Amino acid sequence: MRECFEVRDTDVGGRIGELTVPRADVTVETPALLPVINPNLDTISPRRLAAEFGAEILITNSYIIHGTEDVREAALEDGLHDLLDFPGAIMTDSGSFQLSEYGEIDVTTEEILEFQHAIGSDIATPVDIPTPPDVSRERAADELETTQERLEIADDAETGEMLVSAPVQGSTYPDLREAAGHHADGTGLDVFPVGAIVPLLNDYRYDDMVDAVAAAKRGLGADAPVHLFGAGHPMMFALGVAMGCDLFDSAAYALYARDDRYLTVRGTRHLEELDYLPCSCPVCTEHSPDDLRALSDKPREKELAAHNLHVTFEEIRRIKQAIRAGNLLELVEQRARAHPTMLDGYRTLLDHAAQLERSDPVSKGAFFYTSHESARRPEVLRHHQRLDRLSVPDSLFLTEGGPARGDEFDDSWRVEPPFGPFPRSLSKSYPFTAELPARTDRAALEAAAEGVARLAEANPDAEITLGHDGWPTAVLERIPSGVSLIDLTDDQ
Numbered sequence: 280m281r282e283c284f285e286v287r288d289t290d291v292g293g294r295i296g297e298l299t300v301p302r303a304d305v306t307v308e309t310p311a312l313l314p315v316i317n318p319n320l321d322t323i324s325p326r327r328l329a330a331e332f333g334a335e336i337l338i339t340n341s342y343i344i345h346g347t348e349d350v351r352e353a354a355l356e357d358g359l360h361d362l363l364d365f366p367g368a369i370m371t372d373s374g375s376f377q378l379s380e381y382g383e384i385d386v387t388t389e390e391i392l393e394f395q396h397a398i399g400s401d402i403a404t405p406v407d408i409p410t411p412p413d414v415s416r417e418r419a420a421d422e423l424e425t426t427q428e429r430l431e432i433a434d435d436a437e438t439g440e441m442l443v444s445a446p447v448q449g450s451t452y453p454d455l456r457e458a459a460g461h462h463a464d465g466t467g468l469d470v471f472p473v474g475a476i477v478p479l480l481n482d483y484r485y486d487d488m489v490d491a492v493a494a495a496k497r498g499l500g501a502d503a504p505v506h507l508f509g510a511g512h513p514m515m516f517a518l519g520v521a522m523g524c525d526l527f528d529s530a531a532y533a534l535y536a537r538d539d540r541y542l543t544v545r546g547t548r549h550l551e552e553l554d555y556l557p558c559s560c561p562v563c564t565e566h567s568p569d570d571l572r573a574l575s576d577k578p579r580e581k582e583l584a585a586h587n588l589h590v591t592f593e594e595i596r597r598i599k600q601a602i603r604a605g606n607l608l609e610l611v612e613q614r615a616r617a618h619p620t621m622l623d624g625y626r627t628l629l630d631h632a633a634q635l636e637r638s639d640p641v642s643k644g645a646f647f648y649t650s651h652e653s654a655r656r657p658e659v660l661r662h663h664q665r666l667d668r669l670s671v672p673d674s675l676f677l678t679e680g681g682p683a684r685g686d687e688f689d690d691s692w693r694v695e696p697p698f699g700p701f702p703r704s705l706s707k708s709y710p711f712t713a714e715l716p717a718r719t720d721r722a723a724l725e726a727a728a729e730g731v732a733r734l735a736e737a738n739p740d741a742e743i744t745l746g747h748d749g750w751p752t753a754v755l756e757r758i759p760s761g762v763s764l765i766d767l768t769d770d771q
């Protein structure tokens with residue numbers, strides 16, 4: 280068990296956890312958002328982030344601090360907590376991003392960690408190599424090797440109570456990401472950023488992001504706190520959390536505000552195009568869009584940054600509540616409707632249903648079938664996997680309708696799209712208590728047919744009859760030929 284992180288509650292791959300940060304003497308509840316602070320710019324003060332927005336942790340860039348003489352001197356003299364005036368935990372980034380943007384920086388891993396320790400960082404980051412997407416496999420593997428050497432140096436370095444993060448790289452090669460996760464997990468390091476995700480997010484490649492996270496998570500242990508590095512748009516937090524990410528950082532709230540961009544959970548809007556403000560935060564209740572447009576540059580930037588933060592922290596709270604209530608996937612489904620590329624992200628998440636099933640609770644409040652994607656949820660997959668274990672009588676009637684007529688059959692089970700067959704004794708158990716639309720869809724019927732096929736294949740000697748409500752031929756073709764079919768709508 281990793282000492283600094285404890286999982287309290289789970290839903291799908293998402294979890295509510297506690298990250299203990301000993302050097303700051305604070306415990307951060309996850310999923311958590313780390314606002315990015317540039318010590319040279321004061322959009323929203325760190326003190327205000329804590330007091331007004333409830334920020335428990337923030338992140339700042341040690342490379343910028345190192346490169347700005349007066350800030351560097353003040354940080355070394357008084358420490359980051361005094362310099363920034365922030366009571367929570369402070370994580371520092373090493374500047375790997377700047378390294379990739381502006382070329383080499385000539386400091387060693389020991390030096391950069393020593394510097395982060397000297398300025399009072401609570402969670403430090405070694406200089407890794409953030410390999411961009413789509414590079415050659417050879418380059419991705421070479422750079423990963425360098426990152427791994429540096430993580431081993433970081434692991435051996437004397438860092439006291441300061442936690443140290445171990446970035447997981449590997450570009451768009453899932454096997455390299457998984458190996459990187461496994462290697463990072465094997466070090467004694469503490470927090471695990473999935474790195475070089477920003478280029479994917481900038482290109483709306485949420486599907487590739489999900490694959491990268493899934494691969495990293497396969498390598499990392501279940502007790503590893505995972506940071507989706509550079510992901511700050513509230514639209515995609517639910518997707519990231521459902522995949523098993525615990526920490527997010529946002530520079531977006533300030534960067535977007537500088538550009539008159541207004542964040543919502545359904546995407547970004549430009550202040551120019553807003554006739555109404557679809558938000559009830561203090562900024563949006565006290566101003567109309569015209570009020571905001573009338574402000575001069577600096578005050579308008581501050582107001583927009585405050586709104587952007589409100590909507591960002593609100594989404595984190597909504598996600599935590601969804602984990603508690605066991606309806607995180609319903610929230611992901613809603614967010615997936617914000618943009619077609621988000622839908623690609625959600626559909627890719629469902630490709631990993633078997634992986635997510637392992638952490639998904641066996642019982643929850645309710646399963647709401649709200650899109651045809653719901654037919655691929657981990658609960659459906661789990662039921663299909665468990666059908667093999669159910670004992671089946673010699674002759675069995677599976678029916679969408681009521682119990683079987685007379686004593687034609689030894690027993691009668693219910694068939695319900697998307698789950699397929701289950702004994703009536705399980706009707707009151709999750710997920711069969713699901714709320715389903717009366718007008719079912721093709722995906723649900725196909726999933727139910729898969730369930731029937733699975734049961735039949737596991738019990739080749741049983742005589743199975745399926746009573747269905749007029750299933751289409753293409754769906755019935757999925758049922759093995761040994762199963763007898765009765766169309767219940769013929770009786771009416």
Ligand SMILES: [Zn+2]
Nearest residue numbers: 558560563586
């Ligand atoms: Zn607002």
